[in-house]
Amino acid sequence: MTQPTPSQATKLQAGADVPAFSVPKFGGGNIQIGGERDRWMLVVVYRGKHCGRCKNYLNKFEKTYAKWIDAGFDVACISADPLEKVADDIDHFGWTFDIGYDLQEPDMRNLGLYVSDPLSTQETDRRFAEPGVFCITPDGTAQIIAISNGPAARPDLDELLDGMIFTIENYRPVRGDA
Numbered sequence: 001m002t003q004p005t006p007s008q009a010t011k012l013q014a015g016a017d018v019p020a021f022s023v024p025k026f027g028g029g030n031i032q033i034g035g036e037r038d039r040w041m042l043v044v045v046y047r048g049k050h051c052g053r054c055k056n057y058l059n060k061f062e063k064t065y066a067k068w069i070d071a072g073f074d075v076a077c078i079s080a081d082p083l084e085k086v087a088d089d090i091d092h093f094g095w096t097f098d099i100g101y102d103l104q105e106p107d108m109r110n111l112g113l114y115v116s117d118p119l120s121t122q123e124t125d126r127r128f129a130e131p132g133v134f135c136i137t138p139d140g141t142a143q144i145i146a147i148s149n150g151p152a153a154r155p156d157l158d159e160l161l162d163g164m165i166f167t168i169e170n171y172r173p174v175r176g177d178a
Contacts, residue, residue: 012110019034039073040073040135041074042074045079049085053151060157062095071168077098079128116129133154133157135164
């Protein structure tokens with residue numbers, strides 16, 4: 001059996017502080033990930049413009065976005081895409097949630113995400129993060145972590161929201177250990 005590389009062996013653990021970093025936000029400013037805030041935060045990491053499954057996922061998310069805000073969450077969807085690709089997708093799909101771009105590989109690694117090379121220049125022109133969904137407490141710790149090494153496995157956002165409302169209302173602790 002082969003041993004994992006250091007980047008494969010290090011994954012963000014539930015209950016740990018989410019490493020603080022920021023990404024540029026479409027429309028101006030930055031999106032701060034990690035650290036203390038007034039509200040819970042949902043972070044959706046998507047592969048980028050080249051991924052049809054990501055577009056489907058974000059289109060579904062658009063339909064539930066207001067429910068997440070009403071439940072007390074700040075929301076950010078982020079990718080390694082450059083501004084131009086994000087702008088094209090927003091123009092085409094009309095997404096209204098905050099989208100961050102230019103996610104850097106060290107930040108991908110700090111979140112414990114899988115990182116992939118493009119299969120061809122037609123796919124994309126840079127390394128990118130595979131999908132990840134994070135629910136972060138107001139004190140900056142990871143309550144829920146769902147990462148995937150490919151585009152086909154992602155949590156159902158309606159089910160996740162229902163579970164998070166239950167978790168918050170019932171003061172449920174972080175579950176599971178490494």
